Structure formats: structure tokens, C-alpha cells
Amino acid sequence: MRVCRGSGRRRFQSCGFASRAADGCLLMPMALVLLAASMPGAGAAENWTAVPQLERLQRIDDWLSQTAGAPAHWRVRSKGDVAGNGKILVESHQKEVNLSWFHKDAKEDAKEAVIVKALHKGGHFDFGHRESDIAYFELLYLEFLRGEPGIPVLHGGWVTKSHVVWVTSHGGRSVGSGLGRTTDPVKMAKDYDRRARKHPIEVAKAWFRCFRSFGERGGFVLTDFKPEQFTLDPAGDIYLVDGPAPNSGPIAEFARRHYRSKDAVYADHIWVPGDKKLPRHDDLEPGRSWPCPTGQNTDCARRSYKQHHCADGHCESKETVGAPEIRACHDGTCDAFDWRVHVYDVAVRSWLLPRIIGLAKDRGAARRLEELSAAMRRHDPGDRPSFDDLLRKLDAW
Numbered sequence: 001m002r003v004c005r006g007s008g009r010r011r012f013q014s015c016g017f018a019s020r021a022a023d024g025c026l027l028m029p030m031a032l033v034l035l036a037a038s039m040p041g042a043g044a045a046e047n048w049t050a051v052p053q054l055e056r057l058q059r060i061d062d063w064l065s066q067t068a069g070a071p072a073h074w075r076v077r078s079k080g081d082v083a084g085n086g087k088i089l090v091e092s093h094q095k096e097v098n099l100s101w102f103h104k105d106a107k108e109d110a111k112e113a114v115i116v117k118a119l120h121k122g123g124h125f126d127f128g129h130r131e132s133d134i135a136y137f138e139l140l141y142l143e144f145l146r147g148e149p150g151i152p153v154l155h156g157g158w159v160t161k162s163h164v165v166w167v168t169s170h171g172g173r174s175v176g177s178g179l180g181r182t183t184d185p186v187k188m189a190k191d192y193d194r195r196a197r198k199h200p201i202e203v204a205k206a207w208f209r210c211f212r213s214f215g216e217r218g219g220f221v222l223t224d225f226k227p228e229q230f231t232l233d234p235a236g237d238i239y240l241v242d243g244p245a246p247n248s249g250p251i252a253e254f255a256r257r258h259y260r261s262k263d264a265v266y267a268d269h270i271w272v273p274g275d276k277k278l279p280r281h282d283d284l285e286p287g288r289s290w291p292c293p294t295g296q297n298t299d300c301a302r303r304s305y306k307q308h309h310c311a312d313g314h315c316e317s318k319e320t321v322g323a324p325e326i327r328a329c330h331d332g333t334c335d336a337f338d339w340r341v342h343v344y345d346v347a348v349r350s351w352l353l354p355r356i357i358g359l360a361k362d363r364g365a366a367r368r369l370e371e372l373s374a375a376m377r378r379h380d381p382g383d384r385p386s387f388d389d390l391l392r393k394l395d396a397w
């Protein structure tokens with residue numbers, strides 16, 4: 001997307017869901033696309049089930065590179081499809097997250113809440129730029145896993161002169177906060193704990209469904225692993241609301257094309273077979289068998305961030321350390337890992353199964369979960385049950 005840099009307007013709300021700053025150096029095709037996208041009522045959305053998964057991803061690429069308008073199967077294709085006055089929920093380094101609603105004229109009780117996210121990067125979207133990539137991966141995650149349990153619905157989005165904006169369903173409140181270190185302990189939401197106490201098996205199933213969707217089915221690994229990435233909605237479903245890294249499978253392959261084609265600029269962002277050094281960009285396929293840097297085991301774990309493995313020595317307990325394959329370095333090569341690290345995570349992290357087991361009033365249910373947990377903690381990822389297996393076991397009980 002070629003747009004002038006430098007409007008410097010980073011706050012989403014100050015743009016009113018779209019920058020109004022004059023920008024005289026837009027290329028003509030971009031100007032036409034923007035004009036079309038800003039017209040309200042772009043027509044009914046195409047039925048997404050009729051569009052193959054990878055074609056839906058390609059539509060996102062075409063939209064971001066401004067060779068086409070917003071995908072035709074999106075319900076939201078312009079800022080006019082969403083009410084104008086959003087409320088900022090969270091403003092982070094990378095994104096501004098707003099609460100808003102469909103349709104300006106909806107009555108209060110008929111309003112359907114949506115989440116509107118804007119990428120914090122004034123100027124232009126650019127593959128290989130960290131903030132742009134974060135938005136891109138989240139869009140691929142939402143689009144590829146559309147319709148799966150635990151994945152927010154991507155309603156659509158629009159592009160302004162300086163922001164990429166996307167709109168998803170509202171997944172409820174975060175299940176908790178804190179990083180799970182001694183200096184920043186996890187604090188779970190009261191609603192979440194109440195549900196875990198009363199309905200431990202249902203809560204465990206909601207977690208398994210969510211992890212099955214993004215890990216087992218999507219091939220994603222969540223590197224920024226912490227409670228506030230997950231929400232609990234009033235129906236008891238749990239959602240992963242922050243886009244994870246495409247680690248393996250068709251989405252990772254799809255995403256990598258952008259970095260390969262720009263080898264002069266972005267070659268050091270990805271790992272290419274044969275490379276002796278680690279890539280700068282460990283968000284993309286963190287689980288690949290990269291070379292161990294300087295032979296230190298803990299550096300292997302850095303592929304998956306501190307929150308995931310607690311290698312900085314500030315974990316709540318030794319048990320909260322992530323799966324062994326994340327840290328393993330053999331003969332100069334970090335062990336490869338995949339979504340099965342999350343089977344281990346769910347069993348060991350204090351705020352996941354251990355908390356449900358601890359809170360459950362029904363001690364019989366707690367024992368069932370303990371039984372599953374023992375298998376989930378097996379050293380060899382191949383010996384751990386899949387999330388699909390776990391759900392089948394709970395359904396059969």
C-alpha cells in the first residue's frame with residue numbers, strides 16, 4: 001500500500017475510525033479504492049462458505065495491497081457499516097481496541113456490540129514492518145478459522161490513509177490479567193472463577209475447543225501467552241482475541257511468500273533453510289528448528305517469548321514452565337515444536353486446568369480433569385492427547 005507517511009495521527013479515535021487528514025500523494029488506484037470503500041451500503045455480503053479458504057486469504061492480500069476493495073464476503077467493508085462513536089477499551093503499543101456497534105441507527109437494545117481494532121502505524125501498511133505484520137497475521141488467523149469455535153468472527157474492515165482497521169465480534173471480558181510471574185501474578189476475573197467452580201467440565205471444554213481451533217486446526221502457536229488474550233462470553237465460550245503466529249501449515253506458507261519476495265529488505269526477518277543465524281522476526285513460524293544461538297538452551301525458548309516458557313526465572317512455580325521441546329537445543333539446532341506445546345500449557349499453567357481443578361465444587365469432575373492433565377504433561381509431544389481427543393474423552397464420560 002503506497003500512501004504518504006507522516007500524518008503522525010496514531011490515535012484511532014482521533015481519526016473517527018478513519019483518518020480525515022488530507023493526503024495529496026495517494027496513488028490513483030488507491031484513491032479509487034478508498035472512494036469506493038468509503039461509500040456506505042456496499043451491498044449484502046457474499047456467502048463466505050462458498051469461497052475457498054485460501055481464496056479468502058488472497059482477498060485480504062489484495063485488499064491490503066490496494067489492488068482490490070474489501071473482500072466481498074465481509075459484512076463490514078466501510079467505516080459507515082459501524083457506528084461512529086466507539087469507546088476505547090485498550091490502547092497498546094501496536095493497536096487501539098474500541099467497542100462499537102453495527103449500524104448507526106440501531107436502537108439501544110438492538111445494538112450488536114463489535115470490536116474495532118486499528119493498527120498503530122501512521123503512514124502505510126508494509127509487509128515486514130512489525131506492527132503491519134501483527135495486523136496481517138491477525139487477519140489471516142481470523143479469516144482462515146472463520147466459523148470455528150473460540151475464534152472471533154471477522155466482520156470486515158477498511159483502510160484509511162494511515163490505518164488498517166478491522167472489526168470482529170465481541171468475545172466478552174478477558175478471563176484474567178497478569179503475566180503469571182512472581183512480579184506480575186495472574187488475577188482471574190470473578191465471572192470466570194464462578195463458572196469454573198460451578199461448571200468445571202464445561203469450562204475445560206471451552207478451553208479445549210478454543211485451543212483445538214487455533215492450534216490443532218489452524219497451525220498457530222500463541223507466543224504472547226497470557227490470560228488477557230482470552231475472553232469468556234456470557235454463553236460460556238472462550239475466545240482467543242489476539243492473533244497468534246502462523247507456525248505451520250498452509251497459513252504459514254501463505255504468509256511467508258511476502259518475505260521471500262522481498263529478500264533484499266526482509267531476508268533477515270525469516271529463516272531460510274541453511275541459514276546459520278536466527279531471523280529477526282520470530283513471530284513467523286516460531287517452532288521451526290532454527291540454529292541454537294551461541295549454544296544456550298534458554299535462547300531456544302526465546303522463540304516463544306518469556307510469557308510462554310518463563311525462562312527468566314520469574315515464573316510462579318517451576319511447573320508453569322512451558323513444554324520441554326521449546327527449550328531443547330541438540331547439536332546446534334533448536335528442537336522444532338508445534339501446537340502440541342499448548343496441550344502441555346493447558347495442563348500446567350496455573351490459570352488453566354490447575355485452577356479449574358482447584359476450584360471445582362464437583363470433586364469427581366476435578367478428578368476427571370486431573371486424569372487428562374497427567375497425559376497432557378507427557379514429555380514427548382507425540383504421546384500427549386490432541387485437543388480433539390480430550391474433547392471426545394470428556395463427551396464420552
Ligand SMILES: Nc1ncnc2c1ncn2[C@@H]1O[C@H](COP(=O)(O)OP(=O)(O)O)[C@@H](O)[C@H]1O
Nearest residue numbers: 090092097115152169170171172174228241242
Ligand atoms: N474480540 C474481542 N472481544 C472482547 N475483547 C477484546 C476483543 N479483542 C480485543 N479485546 C480486548 O482488548 C485487549 C487488547 O486486544 P489485543 O488484540 O490483545 O491487542 P494487543 O495486540 O495490543 O495485545 C484484549 O486483551 C481484550 O481485553
Ligand SMILES: [Mg+2]
Nearest residue numbers: 224228229242
Ligand atoms: Mg493482546
